[in-house]
Amino acid sequence: MNNIMSNHENGIPEDNKPWPELKLPELLLNSGTVRSLHAAIESEWDLLRRSACQTAAGRALWKQAINDPLAELFAGETHLKSIYEKIKKDLLNNAREISGVILAIRTLWFDSKLEAALSSFDGGGAQVVLLGAGMDARSYRLSCLKQSSVFEVDFPEVLDAKATILEAAANSKDKNHHPILTAKSLSRVAADLTEDNWLEKLQISGFEPKKSAVWILEGILYYLSHSHAMKVLKIIAENCNLTDTVLLADFMNKQATTLSSSTFHFYCDWPDQLLPSLGFFDVKLSQIGDPDAHFGLLQDPLNLFNKLRNLPRSIQTHPDDGTPCGRLYLLQASGSPNQTSS
Incomplete structure (x- = not known):
């Protein structure tokens, strides 16, 4: 192996x-x-x-x-x-990258950055918003959320299915799968991010715009159209004018979206330049395999992600084999009413 x-x-x-x-x-x-x-x-x-x-x-x-x-x-x-x-x-086949490793690293990166962000807020207890939450179970597995109100935003049918599974697990004799909430509270917000009322629905569910918040956009932006993705990012950026805000998100570059042109739409080759232009500060970009996006899961120096990291980000096709240089960027950004553009 x-x-x-x-x-x-x-x-x-x-x-x-x-x-x-x-x-x-x-x-x-x-x-x-x-x-x-x-x-x-x-x-x-x-x-x-x-x-x-x-x-x-x-x-x-x-x-x-x-x-x-x-x-x-x-x-x-x-x-x-x-x-x-x-x-x-x-x-x-002794593959250099095992299926799912990119998802495992992405999950661990969001976990670690969320925990760090929450600990950075004075007194803790920041709100946490998961946009396109899907079947995310952070509210049941992360102890760092014990002082946080968590909001999961997704399509009503996804949230309904999730609630049904959780109810079945709670009533099951299988104690290994009994759901135990680790977050202070959990609110599910049925909303479509392509419609203009999702923020209003979030606030009706108890989200407080003037209370510090961490926004998690994991595996969601590239499914949106360019206009919808930009609108979501701008809404979160506007929240920086009201309170301390942290954004955690992943972005595909253009070459990555070509892997499934019918599924992936929004891309950004330079998200570390895009986010400051919207009003975010202290923007940090990582690629899979970087020191903070590794977690001991990419030991082979010749795996795809390590090879990509050694190439300039501007290169579109790999010089060795001509394959597209599809990249996944992990972005951490923050904002505050007290910050001004440098």
Whole structure:
């Protein structure tokens, strides 16, 4: 097995240890309610909505690095088996990057930056808003949220499905999957980010514009059109004029969106220049594999992400093989009414 799997201290199996076998939580996934719900998801939801379950599956299968016991329930059997087969194939072929590693690192980056942001606010207790929350379970797994009011914004059908799964888990005999809220409070806000009333709905649900807030946009911006993505970013930037604000978001460059031209729309090659132009300050950009976006999961120096990091960001195609230089940028930005442009 290659070096990517050798760092046991970071939750990755040692070379002589196989990838954990996929063991489905049969008691819950086979319950009539959860099974019929996931069947409906597969047949009725579009790609954007189903991506919530796919993200959960990635977190569930990278359990060596991410402790998210609810993820496999949110993912459903179809997505779990699909990604698991890809992981098995990658291991068999000694791939330099194992399927789902980018999602695992992205999750851990958002976790670590969220915790740091919350601890930076005086007295703690900042609000946390997850836009396009999907099947995110941070409110049930992160202790740093114990003083925070959390708001999950997503389509009503996604939030309804999530609530149904959580209720089934709470009533199950399977205590390993009982949901225990770690956040101070959790409000689910049924709203469409492409419509103009999502901020109003957020405020009706209890969000206080003048109270410090951390905004999480994980895996959502590139699904939006350019105009909708920019409008969302501008609304958050305007919040900087009212209170201390932290934005955590990931951006694709143009080459990355070509991987699925029918799915991904918004891109930004230089988000570290875009965000200051909107009113954010102290903008920090990371790429997968950087010291703060590594987590011991990318040991092979020749893996794709390390090769990309060694190339200037302006290069569009890889000089070795002519493949597109698709990049995922992780951005941390902040703002405050007391800051002025430098």
